[in-house]
Amino acid sequence: MAIKIKYLLVSIILNGFIFIPAQQQGDTLTQWKAKFATLGGVPKISSEGTWIGINKQYKLGGDSAYVVSTKDKTIHKIVSTGVLDFLNEEGVFGRKADQLQFLNLKTGKIYQYNNASNYYRLDNLNRYAIYSRDKHLIFYDLTGNQLQEMADIDGLMATDSKSKLYVVRQSEGKAKILETTGKRQEIVYSTENRISKIELTPSGKQLLITEVQIQKGHNQLTILDSEHDYKKVIQLNVPSKSELSLTEIQNGKYFLINSRVRFSEEQSSLVDIWYGNDPFVNLHKRMYVNNEYWLWDTIANKLQSLKIQENHVLESLNNARYFLTYLPRKDYNFNTFTPDINDAYIFDISTESLTAIGSLKQIPTLTKGWRPDFVGNRFFCSKNGRLFLASNDGKNWSLFSTSGKREALIEKFGLEKPVFTANSNQIYFESSDDLWKYDINRKKLTALGIAKGKKVEIKNQTNEFGESTLNSFLPEDSILLEVYDNYSNKTFYNMYRKGKWKEVVPETENRIDSDHLLFNRNMTSFYTLERNFNQPPTLYSYVNGHKNKLFNAGIKDVEAQKIKQKIYNFKAVGKNLRGILYYPIDYDPKGKYPMVVHIYQVQRTLSNDYLSPNNVSPVGFQIRTLLERGYFVYLPDIEQGKDGPGMSALECVNSALDALLKNPLIDQDRIALLGHSYGGYETNFIATQSQRFKTYVSGAGFSDLISSYHSYSYQYVKPFYFFYETGQFKMGDSVAEDKEKYLLNSPILNVENVKSPILLWGGKKDENVPLDQVMEFYIGLRRYQKQVIALLYKNGNHDFLHHPLEEKDRDEKILEWFDYFLKDIKDVPWINKQIKKKAPF
Template sequence: MKLHSIKHILYTLLSVIFLLPTITRAQKTLKPITESDYHLWYDLHLSKLSLNGSWVSYTLSNLEIDSLCIQETKGTKSYRFKDGYGLQFLGDHKAAFGIKNQMVYLDLTSGHMTYYPKKTEFAISDDQTYIFRLEKDTNKLSIIHDRDSDSLTISNVNKYSYDETSDRLAIIIKDSNTYSMEVIALKKGFPKITILAPQKRPILQIGWHPKGKALAYALTSSENSAGFLGYYHFENKTEKHFDPLISNNFPKSHILEPSWEYPFMFSLDGSKIFFAHKRREAVQSSEIPQVWKYTDPFPYKIMNATQGWKNTSHVSVWDVKKNKSLRITDEEFPQAIYKNANNQVLVYNQSTYGFKTHYRNRIDLYGMNLVTGKRTLLIKKYDHSINQLKRSPSGRFLLYGHQGQWWCYDMKKQKKINLTAKYSSPESYKIMMNGLESPVGWNENETAVFMYDKYDLWKVFLDDKTPVRITRGKEKGITYSLINPHIKSETPYVNEQALFFSMTKGLLRGYAYSKNKKNIHTIDFKSFYTERSISSPDGKSIAYTTETNKRPTAIKYFSIQNKKLKTLVQSNPHYKTYQWYHTDTITYSNKHGKRLIGTLRYPIGYQKDSLYPMIVNIYEKKSQFYNDYINPSQYNHSGVNASNLTSKGYFVFLPDIVYEVGEPGFSAVDCIVSGTKAAIKTAAIDPKRIGLTGYSFGGYETMFTITQTHLFTAAAAGAGISSFNWNYVTTEQQIAYRYYMHEDYQFRLKNSLYDDYQGYLDNSPLYHAKNVQTPLLLYAGDKDDHVSYKQSIAFHLALKRLHRENALLIYPGETHSIIAPTHQRDITRKIEQWFGHYLKDESKAGWTP
């Protein structure tokens, strides 16, 4: 060995020896977390990227901090505004947002700020050239050129509508008691056209031709009129007007009425206008007493309000060229979908098959021809969400999921295509909680759809071409999901030149991109948790959050142009000065040999030669939160905070739970007990000091578990169900039956109560209350309509009669989550006091029995 190499080794060893005391001192200087430190931690939430990704916005919040932040992505400039809210980027160098009672217009480059009244709205033209500012207190609209002095101010503006296709503004002017409308072109001199001269009817709605060639509007009704429709064509300067009452099929009792369900809009070809209408006076029931009929598809509250669909909004269509209208919805077919439609819309009746026993109610879906009015059955007993019925941007194709597969219906050829069968086998679909994951978009000429299997994104052609797999996740067990930028359509055209993806494999998370249809490049792929990711509107950059169980949330940024991953902000930088807990995974199996994962968080300052208490926190699957960084806090909607507990000497265990259909309670107990026993064997956990807690469905699981095992020393259950039998025959906020929740949803009982009465009893905690030996804290809100607080009262009364140790907390005004900060703090403290007494021999709190 060469002499200089020996000297180098000796020097290194000496350096380490001399540095050891320094390292040890540094480790010992880490501070313990106390309740007085909790206020230092805050939440970071990623909000938006500007047009070209030059700026990112995010918020910082806790009870003491509420700040809006704007950060430069390619430089170091940043802004922070206390009590800022509602930010919108205006192009890439301007922004508008609110602060208390003001609106702020900010030049991001210079930092110059202009203040306006709170009721001021900002927007920007599609080419980012003109900024619109409407001061609603003074009804003044300003149109400002972003790069020169060209501007226009208009007074008495009631509202306006911008059309990005034609680059025009329609402006409604209210002067005294009259209303008029002008259209202004966004070009030099702002040339304008008067569409509607001053008249006394308010203008209800404005709609734009898909290609910007025309404009339509609706005027309000009067005592003798249902309202009027108007139309103006910019190229040939023609005007048309229409009185719906002249149509034979327009209900004489109806008036034009805006509806969120049925927006005022043109057909795709611009030849027709869809408009909503409603009864002038709602039908009122004079029934005393209330009459609840077994044939009713909805609870009485809905039946009484809708009166057999008589009182709901309806939609008709005006054929501008023929100057006549056609009614689309009626009491037989009261629902319609017409987005991206030309001559055919979709109609259905959501109560065709009676009351709801499945998560998605079955419907018969019809196509309605807008020329003939004829309805044709398209899908019998459609069994997916209405929101998953998606027409292509051109309107020709309809995508829908049915009986476990994805289909495409060609409106032109009246032909169905089984998309799923083209590229995948059923066992490899990517399954979501309530069905197959939706297709994500189309190629630009609508010859192919982008879809998922279990791992990858595919380009599936409508003809006989072989499907193309875009990603290569299957070989490595990685699941890819597309991140769409700035979606303006339900199923948009996918820009194949620049794609961003999220990546998932077990505890690993990451992001990737492809450019110009070439290989997939990984940006970041590690063990971390990500809450949110966004891509810039131009589709060339991405920002996302990342955190681990030891590091708080950070925001990272990546641009396809420079291909560099950059950390923009790290929240809670003081975390490095505090002691923190260690997190590990526990593997175990249920009685069927199914391998499961649990997350075990160690007490801070853990010493393996001491025994520690453990609290098991349950709710279905929890392993996805392995890398979730939990800010210590006294304000928690469920009352449980792992960071609080680990700082107070507890292990916290989160087991994964899998279920058997028909046996939700027993299968949960199997997983919870198996996981808990595996955790006890892993570390220095005292088997005589084990707590159990859960909220909502976890509250139910907690109650049921302590009826089946005496493994747990104490328990706390929030907002849980104690009796499936009783819950089955109640309503959700008096607007929906709960049958489906038991037969086809989270409760997983499969059959109706009357086909498996004993099964409902067997899986209900109330039925086994006499077995409880574990002291139980129950809590709920008295305004909870999702899980009635009376379920907690029932279990409390059962345990009371049996002389079992328990306490019940009812929080006034709270719904299914504890929201009020005073109540959050109270339940957090009381749960810690409850477990502190039973698991750590602390003195009983004064409120406990």
């Protein structure tokens, strides 16, 4: 191992240890990894942009959080393991389990509350309330002075987070709702029924109360006008055990009220009966019956019962007259992850008539790294409630009026999530090739030419979600756009305002995750959390075109700056692909080093991910640790061609390795291949076809496409064939339609051809890739007397992310496996029991 003496001395001085052979490391590796911290989670910015809250995280706990001034770089530390919550620009809340802290941002003083169950902000009054586990609710001002205390509060509360908090007190057969501001309180409602739930509408103008009337055998929905003396405006009887939901229409002028009961039936203790024509198949707990709907006109205070076909559902299109209705899961046979909506109708409540709009399918989208996904909401509604978008073929968008008339077919494949303008005259479409604008009046689609060949995402739209509908529109005349180059992995941000485009964050090679761009209310200042392979996460500000380092929590990683990365280009399956090669830290340019290749799908998006040894992705693969131990690490892209996933992976990996043949530092005779889950499948397949690898490690990998295709997934709670036809495997056809492709791409059918030792691992509690798939490959390898060891973890799930003992043992054994076969470190007893065949068991 050619690690320089200089590095070893520096490591002794800075860290108090050196890397020693794997079998002697014990806790040394763990202690080294524990020293690495990172900034992460979801950063939060105060509404005016004066403060940013961010978490500092460690692998073994000890997390904390910081609040950073964007004006003068004042820094406060606060205990928190979650997202920080600001009270205006005056204070911030941090929480860890039942320990709560409030930091006064003006004085820097921290007020701590133990045994806290929850807290509530009253922003307009500059005060807050703490609800403790002993059912006490105590109000405080910003300086920690106690204002009011209320006892025997049972935890049912609702707040507008501005000036009012509602609490329920139930005793002696009566229930009371009290409205309190922290200084005064008054009873706003009293009932002899038990109250099971209270909540405010999004506008805060109505208080919703669910009452249980046991003797009468039904529940009651009571709605109070919280703006006008708590007048009772609605009282509605609904079935007992029903779930109630209210959907705002036209900014709260109307509400669609839905009462539904979760399906239940008496189960036999002897047998479960599964029917072949059941579109729910073991998902009956997600099935609802007794759907009832009402439209509530809040202006006229009129409640109208809406009668629909039995078992159908009704959904808002942000219109008070026209609604979407359909039979859930009609003709669904689990070919896709989520059901299409077949035979949808528009229900006109004025005439009680139905207009057919056909069957609706999901539009595909490409996430970063060209991983296929789907736009989850199928109906995108305008702000004025007169239009919506949907797709009848899964390729092109159709523009409908809410009456059901199709106004236009937008014939352009590749248009992804649509966003209406505030005036509902135009629609912007995200895509993987530029931003597109559709002029509704002129029926004209135009590419804006600001991001040709790049993926765009609108960051400032307003989204109001329904079950299958989404009100999606822009605020006023502004667009904040993220532009991402799927090939180079670079990002920049543009803003459109007052008829002009302006670059607000210049193009960067640093990684900026989707929730790591922050901006103030007026979108005049922008902040990013950026990282790169050799740079820990750092908070930056972009103000008036100037980039400044704002905060990094004192995290330093001098060794990371030594990491060398090189991007290789290659072609396979008819596509231009890339591979990321990392060099060993402190490598000798005259030396020769082993290499570990990790595969999954397209991995170029990882080129700017900070290489902390504590990264949880890729699963079971410690890039940074391997670099420190004198290995090359290679992450090539894998795309799928016409011959199927296994054959495509083999072609891509061979081409990726060929691109490295001229690198004299890589020992071509000491290369290992590793993958997990889908990457484990690819590893299994390549192991049956290739002689270029000295060893393999496959985690939770599929081995038999036929048996897996015809299996039931307890992870996704449905038959698994969707995963092969339209999911990650992208086979396109069923087994019956293309048996040859499924057979050609099944590793188990060529298991006898494996030539190199392979380490398999899996969890006995894995519901994603059942352990049977790992065991089938192990049994096949054993039958043909191949060198194989399987690590079967009793409590392990799919990735061990929340199983630290299993994770630690697996990661150490994988490192020992690589050292054994690529560095000839042979004193590893658990491996020798397999390799040295005379060793006693």
